[in-house]
Amino acid sequence: MKKLIAILSLALLPLSAMAGGGEVHLDEANIDLANHAAIQRGAKTFVNYCMGCHSAQYFRYSKLTEVGLTEQEIKDNLMLGGGKIRDQMTIAMSPADAAEWFGAPPPDLTLIARVKHDGADWLYSYLRSFYVDDSRPMGVNNTVFPNVGMPHVLADLQGVQKAVYKEVKHGDKTEHVVDHLELVEPGSMTPAEYDATVRDLVTFLVHVSEPMKLERQRLGIWVLLFLGVLFVLAYLLKKEYWKDIH
Numbered sequence: 324m325k326k327l328i329a330i331l332s333l334a335l336l337p338l339s340a341m342a343g344g345g346e347v348h349l350d351e352a353n354i355d356l357a358n359h360a361a362i363q364r365g366a367k368t369f370v371n372y373c374m375g376c377h378s379a380q381y382f383r384y385s386k387l388t389e390v391g392l393t394e395q396e397i398k399d400n401l402m403l404g405g406g407k408i409r410d411q412m413t414i415a416m417s418p419a420d421a422a423e424w425f426g427a428p429p430p431d432l433t434l435i436a437r438v439k440h441d442g443a444d445w446l447y448s449y450l451r452s453f454y455v456d457d458s459r460p461m462g463v464n465n466t467v468f469p470n471v472g473m474p475h476v477l478a479d480l481q482g483v484q485k486a487v488y489k490e491v492k493h494g495d496k497t498e499h500v501v502d503h504l505e506l507v508e509p510g511s512m513t514p515a516e517y518d519a520t521v522r523d524l525v526t527f528l529v530h531v532s533e534p535m536k537l538e539r540q541r542l543g544i545w546v547l548l549f550l551g552v553l554f555v556l557a558y559l560l561k562k563e564y565w566k567d568i569h
């Protein structure tokens with residue numbers, strides 16, 4: 324019995340760890356996976372700003388025809404390094420070099436939206452939460468991913484944010500924690516435009532992590548309806564079979 328309890332509590336451990344991880348506040352991404360134009364815009368941002376370091380190697384360029392792009396449009400606008408339409412979204416940078424440059428390798432992002440708890444909200448918040456921190460090697464830090472190795476690659480668009488701190492007392496120790504971020508130097512976009520750009524990028528990343536999601540949900544409804552009809556038929560059949568016995 325003791326063993327069983329031990330095993331059960333071990334099995335539940337990841338849950339408690341997840342519950343404890345909810346300290347950072349995440350903003351809601353509010354993405355719409357049926358919005359193909361958003362996925363297309365997000366793909367463009369991804370190839371322009373992210374694929375210098377991150378691949379999405381379990382996704383093929385040709386799959387973007389499913390969100391309304393033609394093969395020619397994909398080739399002209401998204402396949403910056405040339406290649407074939409059926410190619411996967413890979414990059415040339417070697418993980419070993421990258422780890423040396425950034426202190427950590429930039430992970431493949433195909434499944435990132437599913438790996439993260441609250442994937443879309445996490446990504447949306449993360450990409451909007453970089454702030455200047457001279458103590459970090461890249462000159463920036465991030466409230467959602469503290470001490471991140473990634474530079475703020477969208478800084479030209481968003482501008483520069485500074486942290487405004489507040490004091491938090493733990494017994495007789497006071498700690499300075501980030502209260503909120505403040506835009507101190509505007510980028511080429513307004514905050515609303517930047518949020519919209521990030522939302523599109525996140526829509527793309529969620530789509531890539533599960534291209535069949537909408538299809539699966541649609542199918543799910545039909546499966547449930549089918550089971551419902553089957554239940555009624557089975558019930559009527561059962562009544563028919565048993566009617567002479569009672």
Ligand code: HEC
Nearest residue numbers: 372373375376425427428429430435470471472473474476
């Ligand atoms: C100059 C290289 C570089 C570029 C460009 C870049 N990243 Fe990163 N990114 C990194 C590195 C390095 C890490 C790993 C940081 C760490 O673990 O500390 C990272 C981490 C991440 C993570 C966290 C992954 C995890 O496992 O927690 C996400 C999400 C991410 N990047 C998204 C993006 C997106 C979206 C873009 C495009 C807007 C982008 N990155 C552009 C270098 C880059």
